[in-house]
Amino acid sequence: MSVDQATVKRIAHLARIAVRDEEIGVLQGELNAILAFVETLGEVDVEGVEPMTSVMPMPMKKRKDIVTEGNIADLITQNAPGTEDHFFVVPKVIE
């Protein structure tokens, strides 16, 4: 399988990465090189094989549903580019 330029633009948008028009062709070539490289997987018989979901099989660990580290809003927001009263500030979403 290979991707066309419209697909490259669609993937970029899905990935939320702005791509300039002049970069589309280069990206298309790179993505198609990788897709051609992984083509070989098509020849493996995977009939009846379970996909790996856990690297080291073990029972799911659980913990009590309680606050472990609370009251650290200062720390949580200290690296944000924009904050106000412990809220993250973003451009207006609703007109």
Next chain:
Amino acid sequence: MTDLTDLTLAEARDALARKDFSAVDLAKAHVGAVAAARALNCFITETPEQALAQAAASDARLAKGEGGPLEGIPLGIKDLYCTKDVQTTAASHILEGFTPPYESTVSANLWRDGAVMLGKLNLDEFAMGSSNETSYFGPVISPWRRAGDPTPLVPGGSSGGSAAAVAAKLCFGATATDTGGSIRQPAAFTGTVGIKPTYGRCSRWGIVAFASSLDQAGPIARNVRDAAILLRSMAGHDPKDTTSVDVPVPDYEAAVGGSLKGKKIGIPREYRIDGISAEIDGLWQQGIAWLKDAGAEIVEITLPHTKYALAAYYIVAPAEASSNLARYDGVRYGLRVPGKDIADMYEQTRAAGFGKEVRRRIMIGTYVLSAGYYDAYYVRAQKIRTLIKRDFETVFHDGIDAILTPATPSAAFGIGEKGSADPIEMYLNDIFTVTVNMAGLPGIAVPAGLSSQGLPLGLQLIGRPFDEETLFTVGAAIEAAAPKVELPKRWW
């Protein structure tokens, strides 16, 4: 007195316990070495004040006889590990200036045991690369050079800063991470020892995530014993990482020097890839002979799905990366580039913040997870992963204790020599290492000789799950049999 930076970690530890010198003396020697090696670009952030303060605290504990297993030992930390109040970048513009208010579990374990931090080490951006050339903060220059040739060489990647700093004697050891070979390949390129432990052996908590089902922390050090000492401190169960496994951490150092009598070493025929260089194959044959001489039984084995591992990896790893890196959106931390609305802000921030290799992998990952392609690519790759793991389970079930392979398909290459036209050319560096991550197994790279151009070459050992001890035993046997790889003399 010899230069304190020439000691091994174990020698320094024992000398500190004997009070031959102080932890502050040792820290000063290393802080000086780090400052004198800026031409290598190993560190993104140096923390000399912290190193000296920690060393002074170590001296106080040593004086009271309360020293920990790593008391006063200066280390470098890969800049993928979050360190409290010290900038953590993942070598990406998008995280530049990020100062975590918390400490990763593995680095916290090292400080618990008395280690001293010299600074944060350079790496490929988000650990995506095999040469340390994708770092936003510039490439790391290897302390190694080809004989009679000053061409700057790569130290390998992604833990290139870690490997170069250890090889240049800027620190006794360094933390690293390995998703497809990022500990073992740079160790092999720099004549150092690097071990990726079993998936789940070390906590991933507080380490910037690349591909969560493949990432694992481990050390790079100057010899097998030092790597064993470091891993013992780094490893252990952590309730904050649900994939960290609650099994006891053995005294790995005790495994160094053990006998190989009765050990079965598998030689997988599928690793004899087309076009393997005579030099690499020769090294491999030499390694087989050393282990045989040391009393091991050599067994030809087959791992039939090996040739699909790298392709499956380049679906699974980008898929997980695209999901993990979705968090960098200019809202909670890191870079923000304004846009005309919130979606545009995300897109402009991520376009400016991610380098080309990271962007490429996010896009491939997004594609293979997108509607209509998920089953054909991602699910198929995860099924092939099951088959790769089953291959290993079969040979281990048949009594193999460890598997010997080359670590890399070549010695280190020059900066700018590979991958600029075709990304696959760079990806092929991981051909021998990536199967280990796909199966979650432990793997160690040990220096075994020099190339015709005078550059280090390494051998890899792959072990059973949670049997790192056998890797230290067999790795130490290779180290003992191989001609000593002398680290480069200072030219920087």
